[in-house]
Amino acid sequence: MTVSTDLRLTAADLDRYLDLVGDGDEREAVGLAMSLLDAGVPAQRIIVDLIGGTQARVGELWASNEWGVAKEHSATAVSERVLAAVAARTDVPAGRGRITLACVDGEWHGLPARMLAELLRLDGWRVDFLGASVPGRHLITHLHQTGPDAVALSCMIPTRLPRAHAAITACRAAGVPVIAGGRGFGPHGRYAQLLGADAWAATGEEAVTRLASDWPPEYVADDPGTFLGDEEYTHLVRSRPQLIATAMGRLPAVFPGAHHYDQAQIDATAEDLGHVADFLAAALYVGDAEIFTGFVEWTAEVLRTRGVPVGALRVGLRLIRDQLVDFPAALRMIDEGVAAIAD
Numbered sequence: 001m002t003v004s005t006d007l008r009l010t011a012a013d014l015d016r017y018l019d020l021v022g023d024g025d026e027r028e029a030v031g032l033a034m035s036l037l038d039a040g041v042p043a044q045r046i047i048v049d050l051i052g053g054t055q056a057r058v059g060e061l062w063a064s065n066e067w068g069v070a071k072e073h074s075a076t077a078v079s080e081r082v083l084a085a086v087a088a089r090t091d092v093p094a095g096r097g098r099i100t101l102a103c104v105d106g107e108w109h110g111l112p113a114r115m116l117a118e119l120l121r122l123d124g125w126r127v128d129f130l131g132a133s134v135p136g137r138h139l140i141t142h143l144h145q146t147g148p149d150a151v152a153l154s155c156m157i158p159t160r161l162p163r164a165h166a167a168i169t170a171c172r173a174a175g176v177p178v179i180a181g182g183r184g185f186g187p188h189g190r191y192a193q194l195l196g197a198d199a200w201a202a203t204g205e206e207a208v209t210r211l212a213s214d215w216p217p218e219y220v221a222d223d224p225g226t227f228l229g230d231e232e233y234t235h236l237v238r239s240r241p242q243l244i245a246t247a248m249g250r251l252p253a254v255f256p257g258a259h260h261y262d263q264a265q266i267d268a269t270a271e272d273l274g275h276v277a278d279f280l281a282a283a284l285y286v287g288d289a290e291i292f293t294g295f296v297e298w299t300a301e302v303l304r305t306r307g308v309p310v311g312a313l314r315v316g317l318r319l320i321r322d323q324l325v326d327f328p329a330a331l332r333m334i335d336e337g338v339a340a341i342a343d
């Protein structure tokens with residue numbers, strides 16, 4: 001059989017795959033991926049373009065409220081299954097070395113990291129994939145037991161950056177260089193460098209190239225120390241439960257609709273206030289207001305698409321702001337966030 005190695009996916013393949021994952025049709029979705037492999041589409045294209053491209057679409061459909069949370073969860077679960085099937089069909093001898101791949105503590109986006117794990121495996125690495133939310137001390141124990149050539153750390157949301165920093169510092173102290181990735185590390189990976197990662201890559205494929213051609217890296221980042229957060233960050237993190245409880249207590253006085261909230265609405269509001277506190281803490285930790293402004297803009301857009309007045313977000317921000325009057329950097333960031341959604 002002659003197999004073309006650069007057969008491309010068509011728009012029809014992508015549409016069909018989105019329909020299948022949207023329908024939760026695991027069997028047919030695996031079937032489609034297997035038939036593409038058989039037709040000569042490289043496994044890398046299936047992982048990056050079919051699965052990854054579809055996940056980006058899934059994110060858009062969720063954000064625009066066309067898909068509910070359950071449908072997004074189901075689609076992601078189908079793609080996890082498809083990725084496993086692609087992996088099982090593509091056996092590559094491990095000749096390059098060994099890599100530990102983990103999501104930082106509290107980071108639950110396991111699929112992007114798993115995609116990277118398979119791309120690295122296809123390039124000849126032995127990959128120890130530790131999965132989502134790996135506590136730092138267990139990661140380090142694993143490094144001592146296996147002695148890898150690199151640690152690849154995934155962080156998709158900036159709220160996990162303080163934990164990413166702790167993990168990077170500990171890995172480097174254990175003598176293992178770190179490559180960081182995932183959108184949580186910011187535009188062009190600017191927080192990866194700040195937090196002392198030895199390298200950063202924008203995509204899984206870029207990471208494969210970097211690790212194959214330039215590892216261990218010659219340039220070794222300065223260690224910025226074990227802690228970046230200042231007094232404001234520390235206060236915010238320590239007082240988080242109190243901040244949320246006080247804001248919830250004051251909510252009905254400033255937002256009368258909250259008098260009639262059922263338990264689900266109360267829980268959702270407390271969770272949203274928790275996100276406000278967490279994104280603010282991350283912004284303070286790395287000293288970049290953009291993390292908080294970006295979060296506020298994104299939340300406003302999500303609310304808009306769900307018909308929730310953006311005023312509700314402003315109320316939440318004010319309730320947190322009122323409790324942080326002695327913290328100038330936090331106040332400045334909240335004010336910038338409020339200004340970003342002024343219209």
Ligand code: B12
Nearest residue numbers: 052055059107108109110111152153154180181182204207
């Ligand atoms: C599915 C999903 C989830 C699932 C994840 C399940 C799973 N098993 O993975 C669940 C439901 C858990 C989830 C939860 C949340 N999510 Co979510 N999620 C997504 C979604 C739709 C798809 C993720 C995915 O698979 N992407 C596919 C891959 C291909 O994405 P990628 O970024 O291109 O990945 C590449 C690179 O990032 C890079 N890479 C990744 N890791 C690494 C590591 C290294 C070392 C290197 C070098 C490279 C690298 O390589 C990848 C492959 O090329 C995205 C939307 C999106 N566009 O990604 C949102 C998204 C990531 N989620 C988002 C948010 C906000 C959340 C929540 C906070 C929502 C909430 N309000 O609760 C929580 C946070 C949970 C947590 N603490 O981790 C935001 C993050 C925005 C941000 N950066 O601030 C996104 C972008 C949605 C959006 N448009 O706003 N989510």
